[in-house]
Amino acid sequence: MNNVVDQKNRKKMTIVDTDVHHGYRSKSDLFPYLSKFNAERFAEYGIETGFSFGFNGGVRGRRAELVDENNPPPKENFFTSAFDVEDTRVRLLDGSGIDLAILTGGIGQAASAMFDVDYASALCRAFNDFSLEHWIAKDERFRLVLHINSQDPNGAAAEIDRLGSHPAVCSVMLGCGAPRPFGHRLYHPIYEACVRNGLAVAMHFGAEGTGVNPPISAAGFPSHYIEMRQIRSSWYSVNVASFVFEGVFEKFPSLKIGMLEAGFSWLAPLMWKMDFDWKGLRRQTPWVKKLPSQYIKEHIRFATQPMEEPEDPSQLKQLIDWIGGSQILMFASDYPHWDWDDPARTLVDYPEDFRRRIFSENAIDTFRLSLPSISKAA
């Protein structure tokens, strides 16, 4: 990966963006998809979980230049989501030459932490219906992650069956936080429904430490947003370990999982440790038949953003080699967050075949995507 790259002669690459945060402008956007009682509850109480460290970088979590004083982010939009379809098409899709953008929302992480399971599931259904009508229908470059309430796995499976065959639906969202890690058998109806509908799982943090979820670390809550960011990888690694050691991939051999906004450099020591420990301890989990890192390489993919960038970029290249990054990484912009990655500046100094895998092919394989027929890159 140390070849000199001829930047000028690069042709336009197909770009799949695996993590674009879409949302609604106003709570009332969801009213048409809710019962009268739930709409009134949503108007009055809103989303009843979801964490906030108050200060979270940028301008209310957004890049300063994305905040338009004439079209400001609504206060109730606490997801730091894009709330304007047209603006997103112009700035992100056209502006950054994105061929496919996976809309990750969302509401499911917060819903999965709510006390009232029925209200939570109703919000997920409403958000999915809203997203199909007001985002997916507006541009053929959008794909959707379905939001479900993971606290009710059978109910979640019903929601997956209700909308899973829509051609723009490519996966099902899980948060990282939960009462138990996501490899646990109590969640398996969700994976059965994913497999039945040919959908991947997308995992994205969002409501850790709120509602029914435990605190965000074994030492509770830190004081500052920057501290929270240092343990975010652990919210994913506990689930990576759970998926592998609970035997999820032996039970669901076609299941793929995309981990979003997790970064990936933490994966090298995790793979080392999982493999090393498995050699000494595997008699407790005899259904784990291969090296743990092998399951990861076959089933789990990682979005590139936010990259832990060392002072010396050659170290990152080395680490990407160690984890087999060309096969398991997928580009994500994380638009419209303050720390988003511009594809024009991401992993620039890497060879073409590597970039092709990261910018489109790995995501296309994981989420079984097909490019729009009029894609500029076709």
Place this chain on the structure above:
Amino acid sequence: MNNVVDQKNRKKMTIVDTDVHHGYRSKSDLFPYLSKFNAERFAEYGIETGFSFGFNGGVRGRRAELVDENNPPPKENFFTSAFDVEDTRVRLLDGSGIDLAILTGGIGQAASAMFDVDYASALCRAFNDFSLEHWIAKDERFRLVLHINSQDPNGAAAEIDRLGSHPAVCSVMLGCGAPRPFGHRLYHPIYEACVRNGLAVAMHFGAEGTGVNPPISAAGFPSHYIEMRQIRSSWYSVNVASFVFEGVFEKFPSLKIGMLEAGFSWLAPLMWKMDFDWKGLRRQTPWVKKLPSQYIKEHIRFATQPMEEPEDPSQLKQLIDWIGGSQILMFASDYPHWDWDDPARTLVDYPEDFRRRIFSENAIDTFRLSLPSISKAA
């Protein structure tokens, strides 16, 4: 670090073992150091917190060959600790040529999670007194980590002042789990007392997810011991971030912290991320004046065990270089755990000056140790 090493001409190195688990054989060993009420309570209820995944490798957590059928580990000794002073002197100190062994116990992690703060603190005091009389007094190669109840920082400071001037006492134990991370100002009386007594902090997991502590991950408890091991590093990293971003090292510039049984390969991505994030977010924590990795390099040390060993050992060497391992790693055997490291087989293929730092000098600096006058290595 890729020089060829002349193994045969190596002379005996000084070895400081920074993590040896000592304990008592029977609860009654602590009775002389407890009030009548507390002794009766201890006899009846024992330690009222402390986690167990049941199966935890080896034979009840010990290396099989260390379990002597004629002198079996007592059932009540759930710390997986060495319970026989003579046996430890012969097998570990003499057998492995250890010049100094830091006895890490312990009871403080479990005590710090107990509901009843007075009972918990009494157990810490009793354990410290027992350790001085029945371990430290038996061999001049032993050094002691004081056990304290971190739930009562002022009470903990009093215990540090009571015993901190004992020449064999070298540090103060904190667990990783807690209601809030350990950089928080509520714990600062502990660090004031450490500085006042010239003692380091030793951090070692032990009672995460039990008693007053939150569950061990943002997704609660996994099913299996091997899963727990994959997130153990996060119990340390949340505290590394807390110490740095709460400004503990600006407030206590002489404070040193030794993190034990944490491994260290997770530190490379953590350093990258802390530094990278600090550049974008430092206005929330303006008292953090240097690169976060700089504070780590100046103040925090990491025991080598358990090493995450990749298939290709050159990757580990590379990573050790990235984190400045020659200055921040300290050898630990983790005796008598099943996954202990024999010093004769640890980091063998590294140059002499590197090994000297790791096997003794870094620990001597961190814990302000002096070698016994009759040390074989003197």
